[in-house]
Amino acid sequence: MTRVVIAPDSFKGTASAADAAAALAAGWRAVRPGDDLVERPMADGGEGTLDAFASAVPGARRMPVTVRGPLSDPVDTWWLLLPDGTGVVELAATSGITLLDPLAPLDAHTAGFGEAIAAALDAGVDRLLLALGGSSSTDGGTAALAVLGAHFLDESGDPIPLGGGALGALASVDLHRLRPLPPGGAVILGDVTNPLLGPLGAAAVFGPQKGADAATVAELDASLARLAGLVPAGLRPLADEPGAGAAGGTGFGLLAWGARMGGGAALVAEAVGLPDAIAGADLVITGEGRFDGQSEAGKAPTIVAGLARDAGVPSALVAGAITAEPRGFAASVALADLAGSGAAAMAEPLRWLEAAGAQLARTPA
Structure with missing residues (x-):
């Protein structure tokens, strides 16, 4: 047999x-x-990661939450609470490309992902596993971080609109009021190793999948470069980290928050x-x-x-x-x-x- x-x-x-x-x-x-x-x-941090953990970990609890989808329409979704106090949040379930039709490469955002993370923090999780992949947006994770307390302002001192296309108007970044990480920190379950910028970056490699033509890819890459140049100097090298380009640059945003990069598929494989x-x-x-x-x-x-x-x-x-x-x-x-x-x-x-x-x-x- x-x-x-x-x-x-x-x-x-x-x-x-x-x-x-x-x-x-x-x-x-x-x-x-x-x-x-x-x-x-299996899953590698993209679509299906929550389901993989839910089926593999006895006692895992689905935690319902309603968030803003990629274009701010309400999305009923859930995050997962594991018995050891770990919260698993999946970007594809909150801000994913399958939630959009038609695609909106300049306007889609990650606010819903931030709202699900905030819900997990409000529930008192000890640690976060943040599953990236299947993203609809290229906003560098700015909308998610804004939900968590960051400020992304234009020259007039007003918050910029949501979406990667608005990053061209970014004039200042304030991360001081970000909510703290949970006691056990946050691990990014990433399915790619791309940096934030350049020919192997978030916009160039993944932008076309999200509906971006060549001109839009160039615009988004320049906007992400603007974001990387305005974060505190000590965080700027994070743009070159493997995985910083994951989920339209959300990897970079989460690294700037203090999360660390982990191998999505390897961690899921262990869990199942x-x-x-x-x-x-x-x-x-x-x-x-x-x-x-x-x-x-x-x-x-x-x-x-x-x-x-x-x-x-x-x-x-x-x-x-x-x-x-x-x-x-x-x-x-x-x-x-x-x-x-x-x-x-x-x-x-x-x-x-x-x-x-x-x-x-x-x-x-």
């Missing part, structure tokens, strides 16, 4: 990690019904018991919506494959589209190839995830 661990991330906008794992398992089971399948849905599940397995299947050049920068499939490799277990990759060489995987399947096109795969993701599971079961790695 073959033991297979199935640990995908979400297929953003089409299938949750739990649904993806269940579909892959169903496809495998249709071909090899006697095998032992272990489902461990993935290393123990992999020990003794014959195959590990992981995946995400799109496997590309960013995937090797700490995203879930790469972390899962690394854990499998450390345990001497082969791994297979399933993704909606594969546009980079899937190094380190014994097998790979692109849903777009199975379905005939990316659009067809996205229209019926669970059907094609089942098909991928069945294909891997016929030719196991």
Whole structure:
């Protein structure tokens, strides 16, 4: 009997990690019904991180909260209180790109993320895990920090409007009235290692995904540079830190608050018991919506494959589209190839995830 661990991330906008794992398992089971399948849905700090923790940590409590969404419309969401007093807050659930249609690259903001953080602080959490990823905005986290007490003012001394486009009018930054971190501090669960600025920065790499054309990318990068130049001098080097560009520069804002950077997928993997599940397995299947050049920068499939490799277990990759060489995987399947096109795969993701599971079961790695 073959033991297979199935640990995908979400297929953003089409299938949750739990649904993806269940579909892959169903496809495998249709071909090899006697095998032992272990489902461990994953996340890397982006969409689905709350769900991964909620399913993995006994006694975790969902804490409902209503916040301002990316364009200030009310969003009913939740943060997670763990039994040890840790609060987990997910940006994708408060200020995420899936909450917007159409996209608004200059106007979207992170105020709702700040409001969920404030709710966790008000509840007296001992520590914060702040999941970044799936952001709709490029505001450097300024709206979130403003909710927490920071002041971002124009030349007249008035607060600038929300959104990355307003940062061009920024004249002064006052962080002295920020709420203090909880006693155990705050850890950023980031899924990328990009700096804040430049060709590998928040605007250049992630702006186009949020609806920014070339001129808007240049405007947003200049605005983020303005922000970085106006924070206290001792904080300016944080713009170059790996992960400062996460979630439209929210990584930079949180670092300036005093949070520290952590590996999102690695921490989630530990929380869901993935290393123990992999020990003794014959195959590990992981995946995400799109496997590309960013995937090797700490995203879930790469972390899962690394854990499998450390345990001497082969791994297979399933993704909606594969546009980079899937190094380190014994097998790979692109849903777009199975379905005939990316659009067809996205229209019926669970059907094609089942098909991928069945294909891997016929030719196991």
